[in-house]
Amino acid sequence: MARRGSGRSSPYKRPDRFTKQAQREGYAARSVYKLQEIQRRQPILRRGQRVVDLGCAPGSWFVYAAEQVGERGVVVGVDLEEPVSRPPWAKAIVGSALDTPAEVLREALGGPADVVLSDMAPRTTGDPTGDHFVQIELARRALALAAELLVPGGAFVCKVVDGEDAPAFVDEVRAAFDKVKRYKPEATRDRSREFFVVGAGFKGATAAPPPP
DSSP: OOOOOOOTTOGGGSOOHHHHHHHHHTOSOTTHHHHHHHHHHSOOOOTTOEEEEETOOSOHHHHHHHHHHOTTSEEEEEESSOOSOOOTTEEEEESOTTTOOHHHHHHHHTSOEEEEEEOOOOOOOSOHHHHHHHHHHHHHHHHHHHHHHEEEEEEEEEEEEOSTTHHHHHHHHHHHEEEEEEEOOTTSOTTOOEEEEEEEEEOOGGGSOOOO
16 A cells, blocks of 8 residues: 655644554554444454455555454465565565566465455555546456456455546456445545455456456
């Protein structure tokens, strides 16, 4: 998960109750509560699963997913930066998800994935339209990897920045999964345009769109 702009006036630098809660509970970022709410509303993470976490740094989703699957499960994360922390049964690949082949992830998992998570976002430039299109490119890459990695019936959680291409992307997810829902968790900041699309019941690689 790329960091946002570092300007002193950025609202993302101001600690709120979720930031303080993450600090108390030992998570690297407040974003863990977005995934936690999704899991509460639509449980997709279970003991013993194989999970891929795209955009895993600084590590809050990474650690939470590993906690949910337990020591009999496996979580493999990919990010340009090393996550701050990880349990011993979680593995991190430092690199770009745009360049990491599905075969590398499948080998690290020890088999196909049950769940693919993506909290990927670009480094923001201040141009909302440009940032939206770059983020949708990351989301489509996540969906393409999910199509190659997921077992039939598997699940997909992906961050989306709302904008011109967002409805088309959600339709692409609908084509590949039996059940699709949109969530905007409480931990999402008020001014943020992000939401999360959750696909359950993966139909198989033939139902997914071709890789971008």
